[in-house]
Each structure stands twice: as structure tokens, then as C-alpha cells.
Amino acid sequence: MKYRIMRIVLMLITGIALIMVSGCADISDSESMSDDEVTEEEMQEDMVEDFEEETEESEDTGNGTDMMEDATQETEKETFRDTTSSSIIDPADFTDSVENIYFPLVVGTTYLYQGESDGQSTEVEIHVTDRTKDILGVTTIVVREREWEVGELIEDTQNWYASDNEGNVWYFGEYTKKYDYDAVEIVSTKGSWEAGVDGAKPGILMEADPQVNDVYQQEYYEGEAEDMAEVLSLDASVMVEYGSFDNCLQTREWTPLEPGVEERKYYARDIGLLLEEDVTEDNERLELVDIITG
Secondary structure, three states: OOOHHHHHHHHHHHHHHHHHHHHHHHHHHOOOOOHHHHHHHHHHHHHHHHHHHHHHHHHHHHHHHHHHHHHHEEEHHHHHEEOOOHHOHHHHHHHOOOEEEEEEEEOOOOOEEEEEOOOOOEEEEEEEEEEEEEEEEEEEEEEEEEEOOOOEEEEEEEEEEEEHHHHHHEEEEEEEEEOOOOOOOOOEEOOOOOOOOOOOOEEEOOOOOOOOOOEEEEEEEEEEEEEEEEEEEEEEEEEEOEEEEEEEEEEEOOOOOOOOOEEEEEOOOOOOOEEEEEEEOOOOEEEEEEEEEE
């Protein structure tokens, strides 16, 4: 491109020189201008037109590149399901119960888990209460989650969930209390957040119809709660103390707040969470051991 422009400029200079020479000639010579000289002037005009057309084409090509980049960015955006805008929350789009096949929340049900964390034995109890909490006009279900290490209560959390009409389970926040080992004094509430407060936004904890490679934001409170999830499989096989299961949903979960830390979670139809595994060097594991109903 650069060399072609230089060639055109040189030819223009040559043409101008020829015109100046011919302009010094006798009028009779000018009137008897040969066909070759006329062709030279026409050629100069053509070169100018070519130069202008090439410049326009160059500009068009740049615009086309920009359009392609914009289209690529749009496609990339579409692969990520951004569910963190509170402006899309309409209470009319939500139901009073959560009946997602991978995350059913039946009032009165208690899930018991056991595992290890930092080399210490861990027990987790998740109980679906009959209490509700109104957030952004949506009635959410309160799910209480408690964690013990070596028999001592270290964390007590209230999670707030709701299901939309399509069956997606939304996460509207949590209130977390962390205790010292005697379970008397609250030492921290870090990680607590509520949708609509201080810029926090709800996310989707479980899709109604998860598909492999889906990526979605589960929660968003800048600097405190920014969990993400990706669907890895719909046919995983899992064995835990509670039983063996096929055709399980497997997800990868992480947060940009803790680079390098990832979890794998497995869910069985009509049961819910079966297993959590930390795939980093800690190799922590938490598995379902029992379900108590009623």
C-alpha cells in the first residue's frame, strides 16, 4: 500500500513537470497537441482518482475491521450470562417455591454433609426453613447453613434464594456470622451481602436448563462476593456416603477475589448438592451423608 502511494506521487510530479514544459511551448504547438500527450493528462487524472479510491478503500477496510472486532466482542459477551443487573428483577417473574431439579428447596428438609477442611474434620448442616425475606420486592426462602470444625460451631449463615417462573434459582444474598471456637463471640461477618444494598446484585445459583459450557455470575457484591460458575458436564458419576449417582450435573466454581482457587460441585436430580471438591492443593472434600425430611 505504502509503495503504491509513493509510485502515484512520483508519477504526479512527473506529470506536472511535463505540463509546465508544454505550457512554455508555442500556442500552435499547444493546439496541435498529440494524442499521446492527451493520454498522459488523462493518466494523471486517473492516478488521482485511483489514489482517492484507494484511500477510501483503506478507510472502509478499517471500519470493517472495527465492525468485525465489535461483532467478536458481542459474541463473547453472549457466551457469558450476565445476571447481575438488578434492573431486570421484576417480582412478577418469580414464584413462591423453588422446584429446580438440581436444587430443590422443600421446607423442612435438612441436608447433612461431612468432610475435611485444612486437615480438620468438618460437618455442614443445610436446613430449608419456613421463613422468608423480601428483597427487591421478591419473596425469598431463607436457608440456614451451619458449619462445625472438630465439633465446634465456626459459621452460621442465612442464604436467600428464589425461583423465577422459568425455574432458575436466584441468589439474593446471605448474612454470615463467623465465630471463634467457643461459638460465643462473632468475630466476622465478612462475605455478607444483600441484593439492592450498596450496589450488590443478585445472580443465578442454578439454571433451569443447564448446558455444557454455560458460564454465569452467581453473586455480585464488589470486593466481597463475586462467585462465578461454569457447567462442565451433565452425565458425571458420583459416589458419596449417601449413595451412588449417574447423570449428575458437574460445575466449576471460582471467584476473581481468590485467584487460583477452584471448586468442583456435583448435583443429582431431585436431590441437590452431592459433593464439593477443592481442586487446588488443599484437596478439601465435602460430601452428602444424609437427608432428613419433614
